[in-house]
Amino acid sequence: MLSLLIFFFGSTIGSFLLVFVERFFTEESFIYGRSHCDHCQHRLGIFDLVPLLSQLFLRGRCRYCKTKISFLNFFTELICGLIFLSAFLHFTSVTQALSFLFCLVLSLFDAKNHGFPLLVWGGFAVIFFLIFPFHVTMLCWFFLALLADCFPLKIGAGDFLWLFILSYFLSFIQLVEVIQIASVLGLLWYVFKKEKELAFIPFLSIGYLILFLTLQIH
Known part of the structure; x- marks a missing residue:
């Protein structure tokens, strides 16, 4: 159970990194700004922001405008979750x-x-x-x-x-x-x-x- 929580936490960090990279060269805050669809600009609800699961349930598309979401988002959350899990299970060191x-x-x-x-x-x-x-x-x-x-x-x-x-x-x-x-x-x-x-x-x-x-x- 704890391993699953660590993986989920890592996936959440991956989701944050995506926002950080997307907004680094813009005037949008990557800390305080609300997440939104890049295509229709609709603000995303809490059920649209669950790492990995939201994209699976929505079949990789925006709930509001049905625009396809880049697979890179899912891949980033997955990889980041695995990075945290590998450190927790001592498959890799922290460094x-x-x-x-x-x-x-x-x-x-x-x-x-x-x-x-x-x-x-x-x-x-x-x-x-x-x-x-x-x-x-x-x-x-x-x-x-x-x-x-x-x-x-x-x-x-x-x-x-x-x-x-x-x-x-x-x-x-x-x-x-x-x-x-x-x-x-x-x-x-x-x-x-x-x-x-x-x-x-x-x-x-x-x-x-x-x-x-x-x-x-x-």
Whole structure:
């Protein structure tokens, strides 16, 4: 029963993160503003806001205008619930769960805006800096981020800043493996979706998850 409550609490946090990402670049408050349908602007009732269950019962559509709700909302709530549950069951440590939360937040920003606010990245960077010792190899990723910001390297500075944070958890070789996995996934996505510009951080995050699960199995 307690595990279910932890999962539900994590899903609720995921719902809040969606609002946070959606309203970060707008004038709407993500704390005090009432939730509403992005299409018809109708204010949502309490039964429209139950994480996961509301979307299942409403079949992924707005109760009022019947517009289809992005599956990303359901997916975010599900993943966030699993992150909290994995930490509670000690499948991951608290810091590992925090790293997955970092990946989720930056992936949401990148998927929606093809970039993320440095303020959000800096908040996570400060937290991890207080927990883990700084090591020299991290400077490589920060230097590459500066180069990507100054020159057209065909990869965003934000991707290297993501790698900077994950270097707290993975070795340089493991990060290269994550990049390889992400590149293959990104290439497959490009082939099927034909998108000219890819949000790469979601693929890096999936690569990190695949590597993490592989290491856990072995």
